[in-house]
Each structure stands twice: as C-alpha cells, then as structure tokens.
Amino acid sequence: MTTGTTEARGDHRTTGARQLRDLFARPGTVRIIGAHNPLGARLAERAGFDGVWSSGLEVSASQGVPDTDILTMSELLATATSLAAAVDVPVVADCDAGYGNAHNVMNMIRRYEAAGIAGVSIEDKRFPKVNSFIPGRQELAPIAEFCGKLRAAKAAQTTPDLMVIARIEALIAGWGMDEALRRGEAYAAAGADAVLIHAKGTSPEPVLRFLERWTLPTPVVVVPTTYHTITATELAEAGAKMVIYANHGLRAGIAAVTETFASILRDDRTTGIEDRIAPLSTVFDLQGMPLQKRHEAEFITPYAGRARAVVVPGRPTAPAAGLLAEQSAALRRADIESVSATAGDDAARAPQDVTLLPAQADATGAVLALDDDALSGTVLVSGDVFVEGEPLRRLVAAGGDIAVLVDVSDGPGVERRADALPLTLDSTARGGRRLGGASGSEVLAVAGPEADGEFAGAAAFSAQGFAALRQVAEKRRADGTEGTLADLLTDLLAAGHRVGAVEIGSGWLELRTAQDIARATELFATREGGQ
Template sequence: MDAFSPALRELLDRPGPVRAAGAHNPLGARLAERAGFDAVWSSGLEISASQGLPDADILTMTELLAVAQSMAAAVSVPVIADCDAGYGNASNVMHLVRRYEAAGVAAVCIEDKTFPKVNSFVPGRQTLLPAEDFCNKIAAAKAAQSRPDLVVIARLEALVAGWGLDEALRRGEAYAEAGADMVLIHDKGKSPQPVLEFLQRWRRPVPVAVVPTTYHTVTADELSDAGAKLVIYANHGLRAAITAITSAFDTILRDGRTTGIEDRISPLSTVFDLQGMRQFIEAERRFVAERGPVEGVA
C-alpha cells in the first residue's frame, strides 16, 4: 500500500465495523484482501508460527518488519502491524515507529506487557508494565511519527492478566490521554461479556479495537453496535491452513496418490493468479528481448 495513504483513518471514519484478517506473508494478505477484509493484521503469532517459533518476542523487530513491509507492498488495503510490547523501552518504540512508517504500514499496535512478552493465550507469565511507563511508550510513539495518518494502537492486557475491568478502563483512559489513536481491549475468555461491558463503559472519543478469538459467538455487527470500531480475526487463516494441509498430507500418505484431494485444493492457475503471473508474462513480452544462443568467439 502507498506509504502515505490515509485509507485506514478513512475507514475508521465510516459507519460500521472495520474488519481485519491476520496474515503472515504476502500470499495470506492477498487472500484476505480478495475475501473482502478491510485491512490486514500482520500477526506476531502467525509470523512466529510460520518460523516454527513461539510467539514470545523471539523474532527481532527487523524480522517482523520485513514481513509487514512485504505485505504492505502486496495489497491495496491497510496493514496493521502487531508490534508486541514495542521490542524494548520508549526509545525502541520510537525506532519501530520510524521504521514501520517508512515501510508503508498504516498502524502499529503496542501492548502494555513487559518485554519480552508471551502470547496472551499461554498460561503463566502475563506481566503488565506500570501504566505510567506504558503511557511514556505511547507518547514516544506519537512524538516519533512523521505521518499524521499513522494510527498508534494501545493494546490493553488487563483482562488477560486477571486485573479486571476497572483496571482495563483506567489504563485505557490513561493511554488515550497519552495520545493513543485507538485502544485495543484484549481478553482470553470464552464469553464476550467483559469486552461488551468495557465498550458500554468506554466514554472517550478514541475508537476501540477487539479481537474475538475465544469469544467467537459474537458477530462483527454486534460488536460494532456495542461500540467497537475495529474487529480483528487475528490468526484464523493460519489455523485453517494447518487443518487443511494436515488433512491433505494425511490423505496423500494414506492413499499413495493425490486423487483424493484434487477436488479440495486450489488449481495451479489460482496460485499463478495470486503470484501475478499474467502481469509477469506481459512485462516479459514488452521488455525482455528474445535472443538466440550467443556464439562463443574462438
């Protein structure tokens, strides 16, 4: 996407929910765009999993940035970068904002956990930064940005850490005061009720993002009606792919041939289309001269 496109802010100003799908490479980003999603979530979980690694700040900022940049170049919808806990302190946050801005990313999302973080759905260590320290990170992010259209999202982990709704609201208000363009209320419970109550009690003009990974019975429209603006389906593409690939491989090994899966896998023509093969061939015809073999000089 154009590095200076204000498309995400324009989407946030329109009625109804903005829906984002998680991806970990340009192919996944294109599939999300073709399906009709409004934005792509550059998922730390998906990117880590694609490398066979835990989602625990093991990959470096530059590794995650490279993926986000490649996705932003591959699609015309905004890319929202999952930047974990900001890869360090406020100085690290300023660096990441400058780098992600230059990469054409539309938004950066930073969570209020200590660095290094662990995925929110993993039992055990879920340690939050003092709210004042995270406010400094948000203020640093806003001070570092050079594009007014960049959206800085403050991700609230109070419900995940078991600190309760009142603390989530207190922190959300503090982060909004520090300059966050949006807050993301995260939860790992199966009921949407805590998130819906947060939305009901939220009084700031700053929009709210939600991630209904575990409380999946609630619809995007229901969340929007309750006050959510951005709904992120953060890791469903990866999980669907794992199921489909596992089934296909099991069938091939069982049957000794691929006949049993041919009706449920994409034809190569679809792969070529997603790669931009037609455009490649047209460019070759225009710009790459066909020459015969070059004869050597004795």
C-alpha cells in the same frame, strides 16, 4: 486491484495509513484478518477484508518458535513490509510490547512508518511478552511507563496518518474491568489513536461491558479469537470500531495441510485431494503472473521471439578445433543471446553461457533435434568454420526466410578447395566490384569453377525457413544419408527455395583440417597480441 491480480498497487508509504484513517472515519465496522506472508495477505484482500493484521502469533508460528518475543523487531518488520508491498489494503502490525523501552519504540515507529505500515499495535506488557492465550505469566507494565512509550511513538512518527493502537491486557492478566478502563483512559490521554481491549474467555460479556462503559471518543478495537459466537455487526452495534480476526488463516492452513498430507500418505497418491486443493492457476494468479505477463509483453522481448544460434556438427573428418568459446563470443557480438551447440569433442571446454545439446552425428540430426518455435529466427553455424561477429550481424539483419554468408573475395573462375561449396549469385560483377539487386543478392545455384563465391558456413532462417530446413533434413533422415549444413543448403536450393546471399570478403575461417586449425590458432594469437 493488487499486484497479485492485474494492476500495480498504489504507494503504501502514503496511502496505507491514509486508507486506515479513512476506514475509521466512515460509518460501520472495520474488519481485518491475520496473515504471516504476502500470499495470506493477498487471500485476505481477495476475500474482501478491509485490511491485514501482521500477526505476531502467525509469524512466530510460521518460524516454528513461540510467540514470546523470540523473533526480533527486524524479522517481524520484514514480514510486515512484505505484506504491505503485496496488497492495496492497509496493513496493521502487531508490535508486541514495542521491543523494549521508549527508545526502542521510537526506532520501531520510524522503521514501520518508512515501510508503509498503516498502523501499529503496542501492548502494555513487560518485555519480553508472552502470548495472551498462554496460561501463566502475564506481566503488565506500569501505566506511566506505557504512556511514555505511547507519547514517544507519536513523537517519532513523521506524518499524522500512522495509527498507534494501545492494546490493553488488564483482562488477560486478571486485573479486572476497572483497571482495564483506567488504563484505556490513560492511553487515550497519552495520544493513542485507538485502544484495543483484549480478552480470552469464551463469552463476549467482558468486552461488551468495556464497550458499554467506554465514554471517550477514542475508537475501540476488539479481537474475538475465543469469544467467536458474537458477530462483527453485534460488536459494532456495541461500540467496537475495528474487529481483528488475528490467527484464523494460520489455523485453517494447519488443519487443511495436516488433512492433505495424511490423505496423500494414506491413499499413496493425490487423486483424492486434487478437487479440494487450489489449482496451480490460482497459485500463479496469486503470485502476480497476470501482471508479469502483461509487463513481459510490454517491456521484454519474449524468449521465443529472440533469435537463437546453434553451432551444428561440421564435416565428420574435421578435427575438434576447440574454438567454441570464440564462436560463442562472436555470436553474442552479433546481439544473439541464446547460443547452443551440439555436444562434441570440445564439450568439456564449452563456456558456461553456451547450452550444450545432445550429441548428434551430423547437422541433419542437430536440426531435427531442435524445437521449431524460434519465432525471430535461427542462425546455424557449421562446427568446421569460425565466423566473426560483424558478418553474423549482417546475416541476422538480412531478412527473408533463408539467408547465407557467401565469400565473394576470390570471384568467379577460381579453383576452390575441394571441401568448399561454390555458389552462383544473381549479383553483377565488374572489375572486382559487385552490385546486387534492389533487395540484395540471391543464390541461384550450386556451381563449379564459374561460381561467384563459396558458402562461408553460416545461415539464418525465419520460422518458415526453418520449417523448410526441417523438411529437407527429414528427407535425408528418411533416406538414411547424413548431411552437413552445406548439404542441407544444397537440398534447399534443389527444392526450389529462395536463398538470400550476404556477400562478404573476410571475417571467417575454415576449421576442416589440422592446417586450418593451426592457421586459426596463429591468427587468434596475433590478434590478441595486437590488442
């Protein structure tokens, strides 16, 4: 199976060439087809071809240039490498005339072999070559010169598996059958693993005559691009070992895309062609999404399963503190990666890694604007406080459907700020020390001076807890009343929801007045100076 379906592929550095050797050793013909990108290679593999031909014509055409050695070896190698990485069948590369003399061929062999290419085809033309089907100049290299390239190629490979195919262009150049056979025999003697006899007529007769007169054990490769009436089976019966359908994917794509584009412009919509083009699900499958999804489930915490944090509007009278960057950093120190905030007065100073949500008048609106698919929880921080990373880390780890930070440093019986939300807890206090229950502390009620502590402006919700929060927010919206995070907490307690308490004695600041902000600024400056 391939990377594009469900299973990871094998190591083509060793298996691609070995597979090609095995295909040549088994009975029957080997059929490969041209491609110029990994998608085409996967389509070839999925169709059932034995291998992929990294076609020089296809790659050149896909780049919009003639097949006349315009592209460099590095460009063609990059394509061939991408094909080999995408499929489990062997890839045979069209290497034109070897990109130069024997020195260039040796470099080419080392590079292609290292990239996991199973075989290379080198043609006996002078560099730069011209595509065999283009009328005009078709210059052949001297036999001795080309045999030197073949010997150099075999000397350069580091394993015995890579196949070097010598492509005979004598029939293309009009030099006749005797010359084609003479060249083929010389190339086999020079070490070619196979010879490719190329022809451009509409009749297969020249190729069949070559096969009839070929007496060496070196296998023969054919390319029935123009003499397409003969079958691969008939060619195999005549003595051919491998059949290359060199450019049919490219030509089919050109025809299909041309027709599709014309239909869209003609009909002014795509309805007429939707049943004739591949659905997106097929595209995703060919891209390898099934395997990636499996890896995602195995190795990556799903995005929806990560805790998220949202800084929601605080009291409407609170001035802009300009501390969103500091709050975002504190949330990330608590291992919360997804941080967002409702756009406010300090939106222009928001860090790049904070997602800005549409502005909302209050926390109620912010809650209702959030989606409810955060499976691992939501942390809400009121915009009129700053909370450090350690209390937030404890809040995230608290568990339960709803948990809040409660500052118990002052204890009960203390006159608190008018803007504070006093809370009574079920923990026991004696002599300035507190003990919660076996499962931690719990908020019992909103209370006055007898309260044990005050809400520190941050709360965490499981998926179920967030659903309850949305319910009380929807009720406020229906009643036409705005609400802060503290107001929503009050509503949850009034509705009978259990609220866990994470008791803290420090690590947070109010940002509700100009004096609060001045104090926070001074504290941050002092801390930074101390560092």
